[in-house]
Amino acid sequence: MEDRPSRKEFKTRLELMVRELRKDILSGKYLPGTALPSEVVLVEQYALSNNSVRKGLDMLVQEGLIIKKHRVGSIVANPQQSKIAITLGCSPSIERDISLSRILEMFHKAHPSIQVNAVTITGPDSFDYLKTAQTYLEHGIIDVMTINNINFQEIMEHECTHLFEPLVPQTNMYPFLNETFSYDGQLLVQPLAFSPTVLAFNKSHFREAGLLEPDSSWTWDYLIRMTKKLTSEDRHALFFHVLSENRWPVFLLQSGISMADSAIGKTAFINPKLLDSIQLMRQLINDRDVFAHYLSNHSNDAENLMRQGKISMTVQNYFSMNEFKNTDIEYDISPLPFIHTPTTLTHIIGMGVNRKSAVKDAAKILVRYFASEQAQQAIRDHTLSIPGIKPIAETAPSFNSGLNRPASYSLYKEIIPTFRTHRDLGLTVRGFKKMGEILKLFLSGMMDTPVLCRMMEEELQSDLISRRIE
Structure with missing residues (x-):
């Protein structure tokens, strides 16, 4: 007789289903108005009971990501009706450094179901930036945070690395950027520019x-x-x-x-x-x-x-x-x-995801977007900063922006x-x-x-x- 899955295994499978469906909705795999896989398909795909699948779908309903229609199924909600809100904690100079507002505008068009609210974190100097942000991180007040190499050194020295979600390194970044923001073999901050x-x-x-x-x-x-x-x-x-x-x-x-x-x-x-x-x-x-x-x-x-x-x-x-x-x-x-x-x-600038964020999946989508080719190209086109993606940094801007660039x-x-x-x-x-x-x-x-x-x-x-x- 086969052993039945434990309650813990069921919980893990349920969390996996909710996380993957949420990610697919936020990334645009399932567009507004389209249906998710049926409950029968989800039961088989994730080895869950009917009740567990319904419970997971109800969680997505509460988040405003889907609506349930009788005899139709689970339909992806219109993002204008309900959005996931992300709070981005920023340094005072980030607008100048990477054209933040321009990239956020691009992001909102690409991901209309996510609303990013940028707040400026200030302190007497860069070395007090983490001290100011740490409380916000620990209480989940900010979901994403801009970080430079000085901040990251302070994060390591204050043993605060546990506050940041590990990320997947991008192979098209300059290697020394990933090395700067890695700790104990894990990338904790996504490099953006240097x-x-x-x-x-x-x-x-x-x-x-x-x-x-x-x-x-x-x-x-x-x-x-x-x-x-x-x-x-x-x-x-x-x-x-x-x-x-x-x-x-x-x-x-x-x-x-x-x-x-x-x-x-x-x-x-x-x-x-x-x-x-x-x-x-x-x-x-x-x-x-x-x-x-x-x-x-x-x-x-x-x-x-x-x-x-x-x-x-x-x-x-x-x-x-x-x-x-x-x-x-x-x-x-x-x-x-x-x-x-x-x-x-x-000097290196990046973004880290708060491990305690209640909207961690959406926060990761935001960080990945800032490291995407389209966002990195915007940095190259509209600022004099050097993007982290090597092929984009080393090519000319995509159009004549009229910026006064040094020869x-x-x-x-x-x-x-x-x-x-x-x-x-x-x-x-x-x-x-x-x-x-x-x-x-x-x-x-x-x-x-x-x-x-x-x-x-x-x-x-x-x-x-x-x-x-x-």
């Missing part, structure tokens, strides 16, 4: 000064020597928001030193290459013949000065370059000047080996914040190099990634 940090420059300023434009051979010392001619009474050669979390790390990364390197140990804090990089940063911003003496509150200040023709160069990434896309400024980009090692900082837009392909992330500094997120505060004092001239070394050793020893792992 940007290395580059040098943006005003072409007309160089032409007027009789200078050759920057290229990959430039060091920071060479930049200082060659750009004295660019500074005049009404403009300076260089300016960027030094204390930005996406600017000062570049100089430390170009030392080639990871503070968590076990072979270096605590001596990393007094390594000559690391100190050279930090001292060069102070030398650069204190040179009034080169660097604009401007009290900056945000990276947007640099873009504003660039648009006004007040500076000739700025440290930029492709995301912030979107500030130039609708201007007539004559500009281009080059790899960053380097110190010891040609290295640049890379050297595709240079990122040549500098991929130089890409690093914040994590490569070897510091935890907490240590990263401490390092920023220490640099603020040093760059302001309020401490000398010996005090800098002592403060780094005292403040950062407990925040080395390798020590945390051990």
